[in-house]
Structures are given as C-alpha cells and as structure tokens.
Amino acid sequence: MSLDSSKNEELLNLVENSGANHVREMATYFNAELDESNDASTITMDNNIAKGFISSYRIFNGLSVWVYNIKFHSDFKVNLGLSESRPYYFSYTVKGRFLHRFGDREKFADILQNQNMIVRGSPESSVQILFPAGVDLKIAVIILDLNLLENLEIRNTKKIAAKIHEVFDKNPSEKNYRYLGGIDVQTKKFASVVCQNNDHDIVGALLTKGAVFNMLASQIQSFSENSSSEKSPLSKAELSKITSLANYATNNYETSLTLRTLSRHFGMSPKKLQAGVKYLYGESVGHYILGLRMGHAIHLFNTTDLNVAEVCARVGIANGGYFSKVFKKRYGKLPSHYKG
Template sequence: MLYINFEHPFDQLRKLALSLNADFKEFQDSAILTLNNDLGKGHVTTYNVLEGLNVRIYDITFNEEFKLTKMEQDPSIIYFLYCIKGHFFHKFENQEDYTKIYPRQNVIYSSAPKSPNIVTFPANVHLRLSAIFVKSVTKPSNSKRRTILESALDDITSFIQKDNPFSYYGEISPVTSKYAKILIDNNRTDAVGKLLVEGAVINTLASQVEHHDAAKEEAQIGFPLTNSEILKISEVAEYIAENIDQSLNIDHLSKTFGLSPKKLQAGFRHLFGESLGNFITHLRLEKGKELLQHTDLNISEVCYKIGFSSRSYFSKTFSERFGLLPSKFKNSLSSDDLVYELTYKSTMSDGIQLSDIEDIIEEAEPRNQEHNITGCLVCQNNNFFQLLEGPKSNVLYIYEKIKKDPRHYDLEILTRKINSNRFFPQWSMALLSEKDELKDTFKDRAVDLNLDTESILQGDNLHISSTVFWRRVLNMIKASKA
C-alpha cells in the first residue's frame, strides 16, 4: 500500500511514480506519470487549473491490485470523482467495508485529519477516471470562471463539516460523461490544451453538483428505484453489450439480475431515456453498423453477430434508424467517392536492419499499386507508423497481410474511418526530421518532416493524436512538393 501525505498534487504524483517505477514529467501547469512495465500500462495526468482547483486523470490498467492511502493536510479539500470506464473501491480508514465505484457514477467525498481516504484499484481493469480536487480559497474572485466555480460549490460546501469525513455515492449520471470524456481524452499540454481542460473541468464539476442536487429532490419525491438498483441497471447494460449476439429478453434479464421487469423498464428509461427493448435494438444496430464499416462480413453474417434472427427485420430497423438499408449502406462504403482509412503503429522486431526496411518498401509499392492502396509509412527509432487508404475490402486485405509480417509486432490500430478523399495521392515514405537515422539511406526516396510524435507514442487516446499527426504529415509533404 502506498501512503501519500504531500500537499501539492504534483508532489503526490511524483511519489506515485517512484512507487510504480514509472516515468514522471513536470511542466508549468501539468505533470504526467507514464507507466509501462510489469506493474501496468497507461498514464496519470495532473493539471493545475486554477488556484485551489486541480484535476487528476487516470487512463491506466494495473496488472496487480494497487492500494493508495491519502492523508490530507488540509481537510477543506473536496473530491469530485467520475469514472467513464472500469471501476475501483473507496473507503475511509475508520470504515470496515469498501464501496464499489461504478462507471458513470457521481461520487463526491472529503476527508478529515484523522480519516484518510483509501482507494483500491483492481488488477486488469482499464480505468478511465476524472478526479477533481477543490480546495476552499479565501482570496476574492478575479475571474468569471472562479465565480462560476464558487457558485457551483455553494450547496456542497454548506453541509460538509471539516472535522468529519463526508461521502456521497450518487446514482449513475450519464450526462456528466460527455464532459469527463473531454478531460480524459485530452492529451495536449499547450495553451489550447490548458483552456480545454479548464472548460471541461468547470462543466464536469457543474454537472456533478447539479446531479447531486437533482438526486436529493428525486429522493424527496420517492423515486421508484433505490441507488443499488440503479447501479444494477448499469451492470445489466454492460451485460447486454457483452452478449449482444445472444437471445436477450426481459424475463431472462430479470431472473439473472434479480430485478422485476417493472424495475428494469423504469431503470432503463431513467438512465437511457428509452425502454429496455429499444435499448437492446439500438445497441445491436450500432454494432451492426460498425461491423459493416470495418469488416467484410455479409449482411447475414452481421445479423448473426448482433443477435438478429431475421434479416428482413434487421434491414427494416436499420433503415428506420440510419435512413439506408444495410445493403445500400454497405455498398456506399465501396463508392468511388469514399475512401476507407486505417492507421496503425507497431514495434520493429529485434535485429531489424536498414536492408529489411528497404525490402518492406520494395514489396509494398507494387502491392499497394495493384490494390489501389495509397498512404504513408513512417519509421522512427524502433517504431512503424502507417496510414493505408483505398477501397475498404482492399485495405482490410492488405492489413491482414501486414499483421502476419514477422518483421514487426505489437500492432495497434489508431484509426478506422471513412473519408471523402485521400490524404495521399500516392504511397509514400516519410522521415520525421533532419536527424533521422534513416536519412542517408532514403534521402532520394523519402520526405523530411520535422514532426514530434511523442503524443502518438504515448497514451491510450491515440485516435485523437493520430488525426492531428497525419494531417501535419500531409501538409508538410504538400509543402515540400510546392
């Protein structure tokens, strides 16, 4: 168990990094812990947003259970926690049992001098968590954001006693997730990133306070489901998503989770704004659309994968939701006006020589031309980055071939999407900078790019970084040919 009693959030994160043997980088208003060893993989980032307001973002998976005890020197600090993926456990030191914190659950707690917080992160659970720390500030307000923050906290701080720990384990709050996701997905450390964090923190905080107040009002009018039943509804939704190809009906779910059909319907209308049956249908349709976009499965195979027993009913409901029959939607993806894009990163195998990279390029150029594939390959240190674009079936075919190539491993797809045009009219190779070690070998065949790909090399939110990265690659290639 790790004990933390440093007051400054950056010092807390530094101690956590030392405990985990993780990398730690500190900037003016942020600090980043990067973990990539036997203990786990991911990032923990702390932002100093305003005086008295900090946020810690967890996007991490621990390979072993990890316990953290936090003793606050200042009991006026209040925590607003919101988890969009995974779960963890919390208790005060003087409590015997832990409370499980679920995805999308609104959680607010404080601490007292003699009652430190104990948090347990379970093993092998991908945690994506926003933790906002608010400290009472006595200085007068000088900004609009500060005024908004103080107004939002009035109701919370009015009933929190500094000498006793306070905890509020609220209901599931899906609305807050759109703000928390902005926080967790953000990986920029420049001025734009800082403004993005400030706005998202204020919105997340306001949403959690608003949901807290609304929950109190609902309790007063007698909402038909208890808090534990609402949490169970979230578990039902997760179960449906994981078993979408199975026969799912309300009687089966009622028996499995111990909730009456009436409770199930009320819970889904409360959390998702629709009946249980509509939720299952819409989830299946969204999964079906994804399979049509990113696989070569035919319509019947897609029906089987998502639990539709009738192809005609699937076609009817798909058309009602998306405005196209699934067959027409699938055909539209092969249109000459649309381009399928797939980007990935991988690690070079041990012993790879420059001659091996030359061979990869020699093999790729004619193969890509034959299949109408364009894109770009970038090599940096021991990493490959590649964008493939062209007809969807051809791109998927080429990628399957690439996956089996023994000259690299640990492939990770960064983006899969449909574009209206190609980024690269011809297949290219690019070097990242004038200092690239491959420059001399490929000086007549590659474009020099002064790009910093650190944001792509690190972090689980790679789809965001890769979009920015490839657009910069495209712009630099165009500039070099102008």
C-alpha cells in the same frame, strides 16, 4: 500531495499539498515511467504492482484533475493526510469500484461503477482509499481549492467558487463530509472523455477541458436534484450492475439478448431488470438493446467495408427487412444509402 512513505510499507502515505510534484514522487515509488510533457504529469506502469496509468494536470490554479486508468495486481491502499486548505474532491467512477473512508477506524464505503462521490475532509483527519486487486479502474477526479480559485482574476473561477458556496455551504464546515450519489449515467459521457482522451494537440486539450467543466456541472446538478428526484426501485449496487448492460450486449450481439437471458446474466428478476433500465435510460430493455444494435450498425457502415447483410449479422438481427425498417426510422435513410 507529497510523498511520505518507504517502499517496504504496504500503505502509501500522501500529504495533501497543492504545490507538491506528487506524480514525480509517485513515479519513483512505483518504479514507473514518467511523462511530464504537454502540461500534464503521467506515470505509466506495467510491473508487479499495476498495469495502466495515472495522470494529473491543472486547468488553472485551484482546479486540477486526476485520472486513474489502471489495474492493480494486489489490493493497494493509500492514506491521504488532509490539510487546512480543505479542497473539494469530485470523483466519478467510469469503470470498476474502489473503497473510501475517513481515518482508519470508519467502515469503508464502496464506491460503485457510474457513481458520483463528493468529499471534503477536516485537517485533523485523513482519508484512506483502497483499490481492489484485479479490477479495471477508470476514475476521473476533479479537485477544487476554493481558497486559490477566489484569488484568481478569471471570471469562470469566480463563478465556480460562488456555485460551490451556494450549493455546499449548508454542510458543516469543520467536519468530514462525503456525499455518495446515485448511479448517474448522464455524468458518464463527460467523465469517459476525461478518462480516455490522450490527444495532446490543441483540439484534444480543448475537448478534455470542456469535458472537465461538463463533468463538474453534471455532478453539481445531480447533487442538487438528488433530494427531489424519483426514487429508484433498485439498490445502487443493482443499478451499478445494470450500467454494464451496454458493454455486455456489445460483446454478445450474435447471441440471444432476451429479457430472460439478460436477467439470468445479471442475477436479478426480469421485472427488476426492466425497472432498472427504465429508471436509468428511460426505455424498456428491448428498446435499449435495439438502440445499441442500431448504433453499432451505423458505426460498422462508417468504419468498415461490410455490406448490409454482413452488418445485420454482426448486430444480431436476422431479418433484413426489419433491420432496414428500424434503421430508416432512426436515421432517416435506408442502410443501402451507406452500403449497397
């Protein structure tokens, strides 16, 4: 991508180009701090445009990654002119939502939290992306240029290119293509690492690289299995809303987290909430919340000096005997093993 815009325009225009140093140009446009160390380019902002960072790095020629961990203060639109190379974009929204469309006449598609999107555009077209104001965004994007991958003498690149051809060649090659997947909580664990890992040592780099490959594999698998998978009883928007359950519960352990109170919070019937959690996580709301409580409990035992009674209170379980019974069943040891 290379920059083609003036600061007075509301629309930021980019041109698809794998060889351009687009992050450096974006830093100038945004008046943002630029860090080009550790084989990555990162712009950090805390100004009237946005707060957060956008990062880009290359795994190898033909496979690059973009990370958006940012909140824009007003609606921000990007227009991307597409090129003859026609790379694939595999995006996953860990947090927040954004809008996507081809050209400037098509209706925007709403890309939801915990949703996969796969895009390949026509060189005669363009893409518009709208980042809504006030939304905390965590988005990981893997960009695959098959023309570059196929020319590398690296075994993994050949395998990746072959798999992409195998899965996607049935789609019309000359047209714009966009796949909006279902709400996918499996890919989230890999995409979250891609979005969050800022460690620049060798271990951090290896963890991030592994997460990128796992994220890509998970998205391809999700796409391949989509046609034969169980149909959801809820809409994508409803499922996306339910993926915030863990975050809501974590911040409200000391309040009543019953099915009825949770259904009121998420604006859906208890039956629908129960069905959605079962579809996404394979268990009932009660068991899912209990698992979150137990996970937080062992985290507190490992990271704080809180005793058993204090941990019980923090995770919202009043009965110490019940807590010990469930904890031992899950982890094989009594809480007293960690704290007397």
